[in-house]
Amino acid sequence: MxxxxxxxxxxxxxxxxxxxxxxxxxxxxxxxxxxxxxxxxxxxxxxxxxxxxxxxxxxxxxxxxxxxALYRQQKASEAAALSRIEALQSLKTGRVSLAVGEGFIADLISAPLQAFMTRYPGIQISVEMAGVNEATRLVKEDRVDLAVVYAPSPDAELYSHVITRQPLELIAPPQHALTRQLPLTIRQISEYPLALIDQQFGMGQLVSLVEELEHIRFEPQLRTNSVAVLKNFVLSGMGVTFMPRLTVQSEVEQGKIICIPVPHPVLTGASAHIVSHKGRELTVSSEALIAHLHDGMLFFN
Incomplete structure (x- = not known):
């Protein structure tokens, strides 16, 4: 043996x-x-x-x-066993690592993470910002426990603990010409200045899929890997972009940005997920964080 x-x-x-x-x-x-x-x-x-x-x-x-695969399973089982010991100590200690898409950061930091850390001060949290491709890779390599991602591709190695539909909408400055052309079509959008995010992000992959299905090619004035840059492109009045409404919720409430639904099944069917590596045992700390984010984040509440 x-x-x-x-x-x-x-x-x-x-x-x-x-x-x-x-x-x-x-x-x-x-x-x-x-x-x-x-x-x-x-x-x-x-x-x-x-x-x-x-x-x-x-x-x-x-x-x-x-x-x-055997080694990583053994390490996960070891972490889960230690986690059960943590549970007996009422979650006084522990560690959770989390990969998060940039579009979720404001929602995560605004209250849910702070409330979790206040409730469990002995649990150490690490947060790494990553696009959907990088985030899911980190999960599958067991380098992070969980990932909060938008529109991940189907993957047999991932398990989604929480899924909520979060359509990808067009965000525009108030009074933009497209607000007077409802309902929108994809070709109408292509006629105006546009910013797009890179395809390492779920938003970028969805737009690319729409282009493929509709046999159209957007020619963005700006392409970026930053959600903040996209927001500021719209806030400055330079043009429009695609984002989930909750990513710009604060700006919408302040009247600085408007969101326009785009009736395309790829965009309306988009969803946000909290995922882990399928088959890996989660620590009690990780399970507690999932429950807390489910209840506290607007994206999942």
Whole structure:
């Protein structure tokens, strides 16, 4: 019966992430030879190849991928067991890591996160801002516990704990000409100055899908990876863009921006999600945060 070396499995997991022994060595501050030796011993013990070295780097074999999946499952189970101990201590301690799309930040920080941290002062929260592609990758690599994302692509490795429909609408300055052309069509929008967000974001991917389905190509005056830049493009009166209404809720209430529904199924069917890595046990702290965000964030309330 095999007794797998945890250190070798950890190195293998990092190799899967970085694709290079040298990069793993720099990340973990160990010698390349130590990593190579551990992997060689693992292969000798299993009588199987777990990595393939080439001029392009290092890739895992199918057996190597199975070992990484096992290692990550073990780490998740260990964290869950420790979490249950935390539960016995009434959530006095713990850690939760969260990847969040920029459009959710105002909603997250305004009250829900503050209320959670006040209620559970011993739980340490880390928040990393990321587009939907980066956020889901971080979840699947178990580098964060949860992600709050907009319009993620279907993925068998993700589990959505909370889903709410949040249509992608056109946001415009007050008195914009498009407000007098309802109901809107996609081709009408293409005739006016437009800003679009990059396709690493769910909003950008939805617009790209609409372009493909409608056989049209937007030619934005501005393309950016920042929700704040999109907002200011509209606030300055330069043009229009696409966003969920709640992303600009404050500006809407102040009368600085108006939201115009666009009757296209891709846009009206968009949704916000709180996701984790499917099959991974969550800590009690993570489960408590999901419940808190579900109740406290406007996007999910």
């Amino acid at each position: 095999w007794k797998l070396n945890p250190r070798a499995l950890k190195y293998l997991s990092e190799v899967s992430r970085f694709g290079s022994l040298r990069k793993v060595a720099a990340h973990l501050n160990v010698d390349v030879s130590a990593i190579s030796r551990q992997l060689a011993q693992l292969e000798e013990e299993l009588a199987a190849t777990v990595v393939i070295r080439s001029g392009q780097g290092v890739v895992l074999t199918q057996i190597g991928e199975e070992l990484v």
